[in-house]
Amino acid sequence: MELITHALGALSPLNLALALLGVTAGIVIGALPGLSATMAVAVLVPVTFGMAPESALIMLGAIYTGAIYGGSYSAILVNTPGTPSAIATTFDGYPMAQRGDGDLAVTLSTIASVVGGLVGVLALLLLAPLLAQVALSFGPVEYFWLAIFGLTLISALSEDSTLKGFMGAGLGLLLSTVGVAVIGGDIRYTYGMPVLLGGIETVSALIGLYCIPVLIDLVATPAAHLKVDDASRGVRFREGLGEAIRGKWNLLRSATIGTGVAILPGAGGSIASLVSYSEARRVAKDPGSFGKGNPQGVLATESANNATVGGGFIPTLVLGIPGTPPDAVILGALLVQGFRTGPELFTTNAGITYTFVAGLFLATCLLLPLGLLIGRYAFKSIIAIPKALLVPTIAFMTVIGTYAIRNSASDVMIMLCLGVVGWVLNRYGFRPSPIVLGLILGPIAEQGFVQGFLMGRASGSVVGTFFGGPISLTIIALSLLSVFYPLVKARRVAKRQGNNSLNEEVSS
Amino acid sequence: MTADKSMRAVPAARSRASEVLLPVLFMVGAGLCLWETRQMSQLGAVFPAVISAGVMVAAALRLAQLLLRGVIAGSPAGGGSRPRRLALVGVMSVWALALPWLGFVLTGLGSFVALMAVAQYQQWTRKRLAGHLLAGCLLVAFFYVLFAVVLNVPLPTGRWLAA
Numbered sequence: 001m002e003l004i005t006h007a008l009g010a011l012s013p014l015n016l017a018l019a020l021l022g023v024t025a026g027i028v029i030g031a032l033p034g035l036s037a038t039m040a041v042a043v044l045v046p047v048t049f050g051m052a053p054e055s056a057l058i059m060l061g062a063i064y065t066g067a068i069y070g071g072s073y074s075a076i077l078v079n080t081p082g083t084p085s086a087i088a089t090t091f092d093g094y095p096m097a098q099r100g101d102g103d104l105a106v107t108l109s110t111i112a113s114v115v116g117g118l119v120g121v122l123a124l125l126l127l128a129p130l131l132a133q134v135a136l137s138f139g140p141v142e143y144f145w146l147a148i149f150g151l152t153l154i155s156a157l158s159e160d161s162t163l164k165g166f167m168g169a170g171l172g173l174l175l176s177t178v179g180v181a182v183i184g185g186d187i188r189y190t191y192g193m194p195v196l197l198g199g200i201e202t203v204s205a206l207i208g209l210y211c212i213p214v215l216i217d218l219v220a221t222p223a224a225h226l227k228v229d230d231a232s233r234g235v236r237f238r239e240g241l242g243e244a245i246r247g248k249w250n251l252l253r254s255a256t257i258g259t260g261v262a263i264l265p266g267a268g269g270s271i272a273s274l275v276s277y278s279e280a281r282r283v284a285k286d287p288g289s290f291g292k293g294n295p296q297g298v299l300a301t302e303s304a305n306n307a308t309v310g311g312g313f314i315p316t317l318v319l320g321i322p323g324t325p326p327d328a329v330i331l332g333a334l335l336v337q338g339f340r341t342g343p344e345l346f347t348t349n350a351g352i353t354y355t356f357v358a359g360l361f362l363a364t365c366l367l368l369p370l371g372l373l374i375g376r377y378a379f380k381s382i383i384a385i386p387k388a389l390l391v392p393t394i395a396f397m398t399v400i401g402t403y404a405i406r407n408s409a410s411d412v413m414i415m416l417c418l419g420v421v422g423w424v425l426n427r428y429g430f431r432p433s434p435i436v437l438g439l440i441l442g443p444i445a446e447q448g449f450v451q452g453f454l455m456g457r458a459s460g461s462v463v464g465t466f467f468g469g470p471i472s473l474t475i476i477a478l479s480l481l482s483v484f485y486p487l488v489k490a491r492r493v494a495k496r497q498g499n500n501s502l503n504e505e506v507s508s
Numbered sequence: 509m510t511a512d513k514s515m516r517a518v519p520a521a522r523s524r525a526s527e528v529l530l531p532v533l534f535m536v537g538a539g540l541c542l543w544e545t546r547q548m549s550q551l552g553a554v555f556p557a558v559i560s561a562g563v564m565v566a567a568a569l570r571l572a573q574l575l576l577r578g579v580i581a582g583s584p585a586g587g588g589s590r591p592r593r594l595a596l597v598g599v600m601s602v603w604a605l606a607l608p609w610l611g612f613v614l615t616g617l618g619s620f621v622a623l624m625a626v627a628q629y630q631q632w633t634r635k636r637l638a639g640h641l642l643a644g645c646l647l648v649a650f651f652y653v654l655f656a657v658v659l660n661v662p663l664p665t666g667r668w669l670a671a
Contacts, residue, residue, distance in 0.1 A: 161518070161570070163566050163567075163569055163570040163573065166562075166563075166566040167531070167534045167563055167566045167567055167570070170534075170538065170559055170560075170562055170563035170566060171534070171537075171563070173559045174538070174559055174560065174563070177556045177559070181548075181551070181552040183551055183552075184548075184549050184551030184552040185552075186548045186549050186551070186552025186553070188544075188552060188556065189541070189544065212600075215596060216593050216596055216597065217593075218627065219589070219593060219595075219596045219627045220587075220588025220589050220590075220593050221587070221588045221589070222629035222630075386640075387627045387628075387629070388624045388625075388627045388628040388629075388630075388640055389624065389640055389643055390627070391596070391623050391624075391626070391627035392619070392620040392621075392623035392624050392627070392644065392647075393647060395596075395600060395619070396616065396619075396620060396647060396648070396651065397651075399600070399603060399604070399607075399616075399619075400612075400616075400651050400655060400663075403607070403661075404655055404659070404661045407661065407662055409604060409605075409607040409608045409664065412603075412604040412607060413601070413604045413605070416597070416600050416601060416604055420597055425530075427521065427522060428521045428522055428526050428527070428530050429520075429522075429527075430530070445555075446555040449554070449555050449558070450551055450554060450555060453554055454551075
């Protein structure tokens with residue numbers, strides 16, 4: 001009863017208006033490459049300081065929800081993830097757009113984001129204290145293995161060669177070590193250039209590696225950017241809903257994975273969407289169609305990354321440990337509002353907490369109409385813009401988006417250089433995703449690795465530290481499974497095909 | 509036996525030579541990174557050293573795979589206009605280099621027009637040119653307002669113009 005009273009608090013006209021405004025602003029900011037969900041929340045935090053605490057939190061949650069979803073637009077329509085969480089959405093979203101199904105892909109992403117978001121919010125509401133305990137059992141070594149698990153997943157997903165994926169991931173990890181070391185403070189691989197002291201900015205690298213190759217290929221031919229059908233097909237909601245119902249288990253499984261991964265601080269939406277994508281492909285009857293525009297791939301990644309919104313709030317609210325970077329910003333806003341995180345948020349301050357959860361629920365529901373509406377216009381705009389305007393517009397967004405992160409023109413040059421390197425590597429079968437993920441997970445992996453190394457040295461057994469714990473061993477087993485399972489499966493299929501053709505030859 | 513080997517051969521993304529060359533480059537690059545770790549403290553060196561070694565092992569395994577299974581040449585270097593590709597990279601490089609000196613508005617407008625020319629395949633008509641230029645001006649103005657006014661990002665005004 002108390003819960004319902006608090007939930008109704010979120011339905012005040014002011015809170016509704018703030019949620020609407022927050023979701024819209026989040027979608028627009030998230031859709032622009034370079035403006036991440038973290039940035040969207042960070043730049044709008046000061047706006048909320050004058051508001052009542054529950055209204056401020058509702059608006060911040062709505063911005064975050066909208067931004068995570070908005071990242072899928074640019075992933076689908078220009079092959080550039082608007083936020084790192086949307087990296088895996090490019091795998092099937094962009095091929096769908098290229099074959100003329102970009103409108104359907106955007107609709108699927110909307111439906112999946114709503115389902116994933118709702119699952120995450122429900123978990124936050126019902127399981128928060130219980131799930132938060134799981135996060136506490138992860139130490140530095142477990143985080144190191146978790147980062148490696150993310151990298152093995154993406155490498156195994158590399159369509160050409162797993163080894164190329166590993167080399168790309170290694171390159172990303174090495175790029176993440178440029179600048180001042182996370183532990184120890186060494187200055188590494190800067191070659192005397194002060195611009196490299198701050199390291200390679202992840203979002204700049206993401207923009208360069210995904211966006212510049214698209215631009216380089218866009219100008220090379222007069223062909224249209226995306227295939228366009230003459231007849232208008234609207235948002236194709238019924239078709240999208242049918243696909244979502246067919247993939248209901250995929251949606252729910254991905255949302256559960258997204259929630260589970262998000263409760264581990266620092267793991268975030270990029271790992272969540274990759275794990276769920278990999279799972280969707282593993283259990284699919286036609287795994288070969290993934291990466292070539294399979295709608296189930298879009299459903300899996302978008303469901304998982306929006307589930308991280310609710311999931312990430314679990315350790316943030318219960319333990320005061322932010323699950324994802326935007327959660328860290330929201331945690332700061334909470335502290336400014338005078339809240340202390342911990343169990344008392346669900347007892348003494350339950351009113352505000354439950355109103356916030358209800359606000360998140362509301363914002364997720366608002367994604368459906370707003371997402372379909374904005375998505376339709378985004379799709380129509382992208383296909384209607386002539387190439388001579390589209391190229392400078394995307395280039396403009398890459399330059400200003402990169403510059404705005406650290407107010408640095410050098411970052412723009414680094415972004416461009418990485419883009420050209422990415423284009424060359426792409427031509428030779430090295431996909432950008434392992435490189436970018438290596439760069440994102442590098443600091444987490446290094447911190448876990450070096451701390452584990454120090455702990456191991458202190459206890460007299462480095463090997464025992466890294467391979468001793470049950471959680472570490474489970475993650476290692478999962479990593480090995482993700483690498484070797486596709487190989488074993490492919491060999492089995494090839495053997496079966498060989499046997500079939502032999503039988504056919506014998507019978508004929 | 510030969511048929512079996514050709515069935516298992518690794519398809520190259522482009523040419524056979526490039527398929528071998530890239531793992532070699534990765535190996536050399538990772539080797540250099542490993543070499544540089546000698547100048548770092550133990551804490552700073554341990555992670556890049558392990559990763560460099562890992563990349564070298566992956567590259568060596570790739571080379572062994574290519575050697576044992578053979579390579580089938582992939583599609584030749586893709587079509588498309590090389591001068592336009594180079595022009596795009598050139599314009600964007602000049603843009604990035606000129607940004608602190610000429611400022612956001614001037615470089616933005618100049619690069620927009622230059623990239624418009626690079627990406628245009630149809631004949632320019634007066635109407636089309638005017639429409640595109642207007643769109644470019646509006647876009648630069650929109651982003652200027654969004655970043656400089658709404659988001660409070662200090663966009664460069666240009667050292668030469670300020671002097």
